[in-house]
Amino acid sequence: MRGERADRVPILLHNFMPAAREAGYSQADYRWDAEKIAESHLRAAEEYGLDGVLLDVDTVTLADACGVAVSFPEHDPALPAGRELLHLLSDVAELPPPDLNNHPRVQTWLEAAALLVDAAGEELYIRGNCDQAPFSLASMIRTPERWMVDLLTEGEEAHCEELLEYCTEAACRFIRLMASTGVPMVSNGDSPAGPSMISPDMYRRWALPYERRLVEAAHECGCAYVLHICGDTTVILSDMLASGADGLELDYLTPVGTVHDALAGRTVFLGNVDPSGVMARGTPELVAETTRALLDVFADTPGFILNAGCALPADTPAENIRALVRTAREFGA
Numbered sequence: 001m002r003g004e005r006a007d008r009v010p011i012l013l014h015n016f017m018p019a020a021r022e023a024g025y026s027q028a029d030y031r032w033d034a035e036k037i038a039e040s041h042l043r044a045a046e047e048y049g050l051d052g053v054l055l056d057v058d059t060v061t062l063a064d065a066c067g068v069a070v071s072f073p074e075h076d077p078a079l080p081a082g083r084e085l086l087h088l089l090s091d092v093a094e095l096p097p098p099d100l101n102n103h104p105r106v107q108t109w110l111e112a113a114a115l116l117v118d119a120a121g122e123e124l125y126i127r128g129n130c131d132q133a134p135f136s137l138a139s140m141i142r143t144p145e146r147w148m149v150d151l152l153t154e155g156e157e158a159h160c161e162e163l164l165e166y167c168t169e170a171a172c173r174f175i176r177l178m179a180s181t182g183v184p185m186v187s188n189g190d191s192p193a194g195p196s197m198i199s200p201d202m203y204r205r206w207a208l209p210y211e212r213r214l215v216e217a218a219h220e221c222g223c224a225y226v227l228h229i230c231g232d233t234t235v236i237l238s239d240m241l242a243s244g245a246d247g248l249e250l251d252y253l254t255p256v257g258t259v260h261d262a263l264a265g266r267t268v269f270l271g272n273v274d275p276s277g278v279m280a281r282g283t284p285e286l287v288a289e290t291t292r293a294l295l296d297v298f299a300d301t302p303g304f305i306l307n308a309g310c311a312l313p314a315d316t317p318a319e320n321i322r323a324l325v326r327t328a329r330e331f332g333a
Contacts, residue, residue, distance in 0.1 A: 001185070001224050001246060001268055005302040009295060009328040012052040012127060012270065012305050013321070014249075017077070017314035019044035027314075028074040031057050032104075034111035041116060045124055047318075048325050052125035055113055056311065057105075059189060062131035062174055063140040065103040066095070066167075075314075084143045089150050089159045095141075098170045100177060113181040127226065128183035130174040133190035134167035134210035141167070144192060151198070151206060160206070168210045172217040179221035186218050187226035187249070196231035203236050208243060215244040226270060230310055237262040252278075252309035256297045264301045272309040273324065280313040284323035291327040299332070 016037075020030040023040040030036055041053040058077035064070045069081035086092060100106045113128045120126055132140065139147040141163065150156050171188060178186050192198075193207035211227060218225035227240060228249040237258070240248055247268035250259060256272065263269045273279055278290050291306070298304040306328050312321075 001303075003265075003268075003303050009331055010051045010125075010305045011049075011325060011328055012054055012125065012307055013044075013048075013050060014054050014056065014275070014308055014311045015044055015316070015321070016041070016054070016056045016311065018312050018316045018318075018321070021314045022047070022318070026074050027058075027077055028072065031072070031078060032108060034108050034115060037108070037112035038115035038119065042119055042124075048321050049329070050124070050325070052127060053116055053120065054127045054129065054187075054307075055109070055116060055183070056129040057109055057112075059132060059136075060140065061105045061109060062098075062137055062170060065098040065100055065106050066137070066141060066170055067098075068140050080140050080143075082143065084146055085141045086163075089142065089146075089156055089163065092159055092163045092166060095166055098173070100170070100173050106174065106177070110177055110181055113178060113183050117182040125185070126183045127185040127187055128178040128181065129187050129189075130171065130178050131188065132171070133188040133193070133207070133214060133227070134164050134171055135193040135207040136188075136190045137167040137171060138163050139192045144197075147192075148197070151202065164206065164210050168213050171214055175214060175217045175223075176221055179218065179223045183223065185224040185226060185246075186221075187228060188214055189228040189230075191228070191230035194229040194231040194233055195235050200235050200239065204239055208239055211240075211243045211245075215246075219244075226268075228310075234258050241266055247303075247305070249307065250309065256294055260297050260301065264298075264303070268303040268305060269298070269301070270305045270307045272307070275308040275310050275312045275316075279308055279320050279324070280316045282320065284317075284319050287320045287323040288327045291324050292331065295328065295331045 019040040224246040226247040227245040230251045232253040249270040252274040
């Protein structure tokens with residue numbers, strides 16, 4: 001993270017779903033129990049020889065804390081129930097501040113983070129994900145469809161800004177709480193703000209200013225900060241850099257050569273092996289080939305952390321994870 005070359009390629013996998021499955025836990029078991037969360041990640045880190053833990057549970061805990069209706073499948077991560085919290089955008093001023101200090105699921109994340117920090121010592125680098133960035137959280141509060149319409153509706157600009165201010169405060173509170181557990185890195189996802197959903201101009205207007213404030217909050221707490229956006233982010237890479245994030249975690253759809261040229265020497269890159277087509281559905285040979293090609297591109301780049309482009313599916317084969325790790329350990333040897 002300081003831009004210095006490590007003694008080996010660092011590996012920090014977004015693997016909470018296979019980690020829970022391999023530990024013998026359903027997502028229902030995992031999401032409610034901090035000890036099971038920590039146990040799952042520590043077991044996976046030891047089993048595969050990982051260099052760190054990416055603590056994640058789902059993408060809706062912060063929305064849940066704000067009052068959004070959430071569904072809890074037994075074998076999949078929690079997800080929005082598809083109902084807007086705000087029937088009218090103009091009602092945003094009536095939203096009560098989320099009480100993260102007393103929200104049981106937020107507290108489970110924090111307890112798990114503290115357990116991981118305590119258990120890991122100097123052996124593992126712990127990244128505490130803090131769920132959704134403001135633009136993404138707003139889309140859950142309004143539902144993605146309504147939120148997109150809101151942004152294009154004449155006369156709603158002030159209400160959109162008010163909702164984003166609310167979401168920014170909620171996200172910053174989560175970051176501060178996560179930082180208090182002792183994790184050295186925090187992160188957020190903001191995939192609805194990517195080019196798959198909105199234009200670069202809209203990203204700069206409605207997402208980037210609020211992402212900057214998350215970075216500032218993390219830095220005030222002494223934590224490094226990583227921003228994740230799915231899809232092909234080529235057209236907003238320079239804007240994402242302008243957030244001030246210490247690292248960008250990008251999807252496999254963003255060409256690695258483009259990423260290298262845009263980020264090398266400017267921020268850390270985390271990624272970006274295809275989590276589904278390669279890691280979950282490919283052979284160990286394909287995993288090794290894809291990983292080797294990625295490492296070749298970033299061989300001259302100290303600021304590189306090997307990861308999948310997004311969360312690994314629960315059924316990712318163990319032999320594929322081993323193939324990724326083995327290829328990284330053999331690289332340059």
